[in-house]
Amino acid sequence: MSTSVAATPVVVAIDGPSGTGKSSTSKAVAARMGMRYLDTGAQYRAITWWMLHAGVDIDDPRAVAAAAGKPSIVSGTDPLAPSITIDGTDVAAPIRGERVTGAVSAVSAVPEVRTLITDLQRSIAAEADGGIVVEGRDIGTTVLPDADVKIFLTASPEVRAARRSAEVSGRAGAPAAGGADVAATQAALLRRDAADSGRKTSPLAKAGDATEVDTSELTLEQVIECVVTLIEERGRR
Numbered sequence: 643m644s645t646s647v648a649a650t651p652v653v654v655a656i657d658g659p660s661g662t663g664k665s666s667t668s669k670a671v672a673a674r675m676g677m678r679y680l681d682t683g684a685q686y687r688a689i690t691w692w693m694l695h696a697g698v699d700i701d702d703p704r705a706v707a708a709a710a711g712k713p714s715i716v717s718g719t720d721p722l723a724p725s726i727t728i729d730g731t732d733v734a735a736p737i738r739g740e741r742v743t744g745a746v747s748a749v750s751a752v753p754e755v756r757t758l759i760t761d762l763q764r765s766i767a768a769e770a771d772g773g774i775v776v777e778g779r780d781i782g783t784t785v786l787p788d789a790d791v792k793i794f795l796t797a798s799p800e801v802r803a804a805r806r807s808a809e810v811s812g813r814a815g816a817p818a819a820g821g822a823d824v825a826a827t828q829a830a831l832l833r834r835d836a837a838d839s840g841r842k843t844s845p846l847a848k849a850g851d852a853t854e855v856d857t858s859e860l861t862l863e864q865v866i867e868c869v870v871t872l873i874e875e876r877g878r879r
């Protein structure tokens with residue numbers, strides 16, 4: 643197992659659709675390699691939470707654009723304790739709720755939102771002295787096109803929905819996920835994939851120079867090892 647701090651700051655971009663293992667893999671890789679970690683999805687979720695909270699009509703892109711610059715988002719990049727606040731409020735828990743998940747694709751499709759959050763992501767990456775693993779949808783294509791290592795994670799819709807359902811039903815107070823729940827989760831994931839891949843500005847896409855890893859048949863540990871190996875190989879070049 644590698645525990646060394648990256649010799650030169652390495653920037654790693656990990657993209658892919660929901661449930662492919664981006665967050666779990668990125669956090670573990672960053673922790674093992676002494677790097678920072680940035681969950682860009684959490685930032686889009688936080689601004690979506692704020693819009694809903696502020697009563698902004700998220701189906702009106704002009705209203706979303708006009709409000710986008712108002713809140714201040716702060717992302718903590720310790721992979722062992724990532725955090726997210728908006729205007730000083732800790733929103734780590736509420737941004738995972740169904741309401742935000744159902745609204746986030748509409749908010750994140752608004753170009754003014756993307757410009758603001760992309761600038762924030764670039765400044766966080768630029769300040770990460772020990773290197774950083776940044777995960778999202780457009781990191782390798784748009785946010786950090788010069789990243790040292792680019793990875794695009796995939797998995798079958800069935801596997802992704804099963805993972806997500808198990809995760810949600812494992813939360814305190816949640817009912818166990820039955821077959822119908824998994825089917826509904828899969829339908830919601832595919833709707834979000836379609837919205838994220840189909841938007842005009844910086845859609846979910848694999849960068850031409852990204853390595854694609856299908857995680858359907860891999861354990862989380864195998865995916866982590868695969869990414870660590872790709873980073874170490876890049877370091878030897």
Ligand SMILES: Nc1ncnc2c1ncn2[C@@H]1O[C@H](COP(=O)(O)OP(=O)(O)O)[C@@H](O)[C@H]1O
Nearest residue numbers: 660661662663664665666805809857860861862
């Ligand atoms: N390779 C894997 N095998 C089994 N479960 C996994 C694997 N990768 C991730 N998971 C689990 O699937 C769920 C979703 O993973 P997550 O990392 O949040 O994906 P993403 O960030 O791509 O949406 C989590 O509960 C995680 O523990």
Ligand SMILES: Nc1ccn([C@@H]2O[C@H](COP(=O)(O)OP(=O)(O)O)[C@@H](O)[C@H]2O)c(=O)n1
Nearest residue numbers: 660661682683684686746747750778779780
């Ligand atoms: N770089 C990114 C990251 C997320 N997003 C948006 O934010 C949403 C939530 O991202 P997430 O990574 O938290 O989603 P999950 O994979 O955890 O379900 C996505 O569905 C996209 O709409 C984006 O547009 N660009």
